[in-house]
Amino acid sequence: MKDVTPADATPHTGPADTHGSLRIVKVESRSDLNTFLKLPWSLYRDDPQWIPPLLHEQRMLFSPKNPYFDHATCRCWTALRNGRPVGRISAQIDSLHLDRYQDATGFFGMLEAEDNSDTFQAILGTAEDWNRGRGMKRIRGPFNLSINQECGLLVDGFETKPAMMMGHARPYYAIRLGQCGYVKEKDLLAYAIDTGVEFSNAMKVILKRTKNRIETRTVRKKNFQQDIDIVFDIFNDAWSDNWGFIPFTRNEITHMANDLKLLINEQLARIAYVDGQPSAFVVLLPNLNEAIEDLDGRLLPLGWLKLLWRLKVRRLRTGRVLLMGVRKAYQGTTLGAALAYRVIGDTRQAVVDHGMKELELSWILEDNIGIRSIIEDCGGREYKRYRIFSKQL
Structure with missing residues (x-):
C-alpha cells in the first residue's frame, strides 16, 4: 500500500x-x-x-x-x-x-x-x-x-x-x-423495490416490441472469470460518461471476481444480448448486512457459521443490485430501456425463489433521469440519499 x-x-x-x-x-x-x-x-x-x-x-x-x-x-x-x-x-x-x-x-x-x-x-x-x-x-x-x-x-x-x-x-x-x-x-440515490410489484403496461409494451432482438442468460460459475470479464467490459462502456467515472482495472476486476464468487448465485446475475452481442447485465447479491447485523463485526469464533447458515439455509429477505449497465450505444433508446427491463425482469423469479421480498438498487445519480424513470416504472421508491461534497483548497 x-x-x-x-x-x-x-x-x-x-x-x-x-x-x-x-x-x-x-x-x-x-x-x-x-x-x-x-x-x-x-x-x-x-x-x-x-x-x-x-x-x-x-x-x-x-x-x-x-x-x-x-x-x-x-x-x-x-x-x-x-x-x-x-x-x-x-x-x-x-x-x-x-x-x-x-x-x-x-x-x-x-x-x-x-x-x-x-x-x-x-x-x-x-x-x-x-x-x-x-x-x-x-x-x-x-x-x-x-x-x-x-x-x-x-x-x-x-x-x-x-x-x-x-x-x-x-x-x-x-x-x-x-x-x-x-x-x-x-x-x-438508493431505491427500494418490492419484488412482487407487477410490470407497468408501458414496460410490457416495450418488452413485447423488442423480444425478438434480446436474449438473456445467467452467469456461469464454470466460466465465471470469462463472464465477469464480459460484465465489466459492458460496465466500463456503460458508465464511461457518468460523473466521476473511473474504470475498473484488470487487477480490480480479478480481485472483485474472487470476492463475488463466494457470494454470488449464478441465477442472480444475468447478461443480455442484442443480436448475439453482450449489451447489458445485472449483478444482484443477497444483502450481506442482513446476515451480519448481530455479529458485532467478528466472524470468529462462531460468526462465520451463523453467516453461512443465514446465506445458505435460512436465506435473506433483502438483496442489493450491486452492478447494472446498458451499453452506451443503446442508452436513451427504446432498446436500451428494454435491455434494462429484461435483465431486471428475467432475474425477478430467481429473486422470489430465493425468498427475497425487497431489493435495493443503488447507487443512482440524481440527474440520471433515464434510469430513475425505469426504476420507478418498476415500482422503485427513493428511500435513501447520499451526498458527495467538495471544497476548493
Missing part, C-alpha cells in the same frame, strides 16, 4: 499533530489501524440502524493487496481527545482520476467523528493539508476509498438500515461539513 504503512509495520513513534485539546495521529501501526477501524463502535452504540461492518473486510480494504493501491495513494489519521478516539479520516489521491480528468482533485473518506466542530475542523483540515501539499486544488468526498467502492455521506434515510457496501451516518455530519466550507457536488 502506498503512503499508508501496512498493518505489520513498526509502531508509530513520531509526534502527533495537535489542534487545541485534540491530537491528530497518523495511522502507521497495526494498533493504530485497529483504533481507526473500531472508532464507529463508540459513535453508533445507541443507533439501532447502524450495522457493525466486518472488521476483517475493513482491514483488507487497507491491505497492500488491495489493487486500488496500484494507482492510488492514501493516508489515514485518528483524532484523540484526552487519549480517547473521537474522529477519523482518510485522504486519497488517485492517479487514474487525475489522468482522466486533469482537475487536480484529491479525496477524503472513512469520515467518522463526534458532534464537535473542532473535531471536524481538525480532521478535515488534516486531509485538506495532505492533499494541498501534493498539488491538489480541490478535495471531494467521502469515498471509502474510491468511487467504485462505498461512497457518499448519508443525508436522508437515517431511519432505515443500510444495505451492504452502503454507508450510514449521523444527521449532524452534513451540517458539520457545511460549517467547514464543504458544498454539495452530487447526490446519489
